[in-house]
Amino acid sequence: MELLRCEHVTKEYGTGESRVIALKDVSLTIEKGSFTAVVGASGSGKSTLLHLFGAVDKPSEGKIWIDGTELSELTAKEAAIFRRRKVGLVYQFYNLIPTLTVESNILLPMRLDRRKPDSEYLEELLRTLDLQDKRKALPSQLSGGQQQRAAIARALLYRPALLLADEPTGNLDRKHAREVLELLKRANRERGQTILLITHDESAALETERIITLEDGRILSDEWR
Numbered sequence: 001m002e003l004l005r006c007e008h009v010t011k012e013y014g015t016g017e018s019r020v021i022a023l024k025d026v027s028l029t030i031e032k033g034s035f036t037a038v039v040g041a042s043g044s045g046k047s048t049l050l051h052l053f054g055a056v057d058k059p060s061e062g063k064i065w066i067d068g069t070e071l072s073e074l075t076a077k078e079a080a081i082f083r084r085r086k087v088g089l090v091y092q093f094y095n096l097i098p099t100l101t102v103e104s105n106i107l108l109p110m111r112l113d114r115r116k117p118d119s120e121y122l123e124e125l126l127r128t129l130d131l132q133d134k135r136k137a138l139p140s141q142l143s144g145g146q147q148q149r150a151a152i153a154r155a156l157l158y159r160p161a162l163l164l165a166d167e168p169t170g171n172l173d174r175k176h177a178r179e180v181l182e183l184l185k186r187a188n189r190e191r192g193q194t195i196l197l198i199t200h201d202e203s204a205a206l207e208t209e210r211i212i213t214l215e216d217g218r219i220l221s222d223e224w225r
Contacts, residue, residue, distance in 0.1 A: 003161060003194050004030035004053065009062035011048050011217075022048040023059070024217040030162070030196060035188040037197045037205035040214035046198050049214070050166050053196065054087050055079040067161040084109050088155030092167040094147045096139040103135040106154045117157060125153045129183065145176030152183060156193070163187070163195045169204055181207050 011023040023045045030036055040046050051057040052064060055071050056079075064071045067086055074082055083089070096105045106125070110117045126132045129149040139147055148168060155163055165184060169177035181204055187193040197208055205211050206225075213220045 001032045002029050003032040003034075003067060004028075004196075005065045006053075007063050009052065009059045009064060011045075011052065011057070012060045022217055023052075026062070026217070026219055028212065028219065028222070030194065032161075032194055033188070033192040034210065035185070035195045035197070035208045036210040036212060037199055037208040038212045038214060039199055039202070039205050040220075041200070043216075044214040045217040046200075046214055047166070048217075050164055050196075050198050053162070054089055054164055055082050081113070084113055085158060086161045088158065088160035088163040090148070090151050090155050090163065090165040090168045092170040094139070094144075094151045094171075096147055096150060098139050101136050101138060102131060102142070102150045105139070105150055106157055109154065109158060121159075122157065125156060128186075129153050143176070144172050145179055148172060148176070148180050149183065152180070152187075156187060161194065163193055164198070165195060166198045167200070168197070169199070169201060177201075177204070 006026060006028050009023055009026045010021065013020045013022060026049070038046055038049060052059055053066065055074060058072050069082060069086070071079070097108070100108065106122070107117055126135060129152065131146065131149055131153065134142060134146060139150070142150065169180050172180060184195055184197070185207060188195050197204065199205055210224050212222050
């Protein structure tokens with residue numbers, strides 16, 4: 001079943017001599033329950049694609065649908081709500097609030113939405129991600145791998161339709177990078193979580209079932225493994 005459709009998407013920044021075309025006529029679909037990597041060199045359009053899929057920005061041309069919602073039709077307020085409820089975002093630098101505990105960081109999107117979290121699912125996430133003993137700790141008291149696991153728990157708590165992981169292992173050593181990739185694979189395999197991994201790390205991309213390569217804003221190749 002199709003979860004995401006991107007049709008003839010172009011994204012431009014600036015005008016005149018300063019005009020930059022970050023994406024050029026990109027079309028693709030992502031199936032529900034799939035684990036896909038988007039790879040490419042710096043400037044290939046990976047981050048732009050992530051921002052568009054995360055409803056952070058809108059395409060200059062073309063349309064994007066996620067779980068039946070056409071993103072360009074959303075107002076800024078609707079886009080913010082859509083991000084919280086439908087798209088989980090995991091970044092390279094964790095984006096944890098330093099003055100909040102691990103548990104409070106994980107619960108933050110729910111609290112912003114004034115929703116009551118599923119306490120059983122929260123406990124399951126803490127257990128699965130080996131964070132039970134760190135729930136009252138501050139981010140500064142955690143290792144890099146633990147901080148990234150907390151960020152993943154925060155992204156998964158809402159049970160998002162799509163998890164966007166932007167270079168999630170880029171700031172980790174080899175051991176912690178492997179742990180994070182294994183967690184993502186488990187979320188995909190055991191929970192059917194749809195994951196789009198944005199990475200320049202070839203070894204990380206090889207852990208997925210499909211690799212889309214971008215070059216100069218276009219899809220260079222699209223390979224199933």
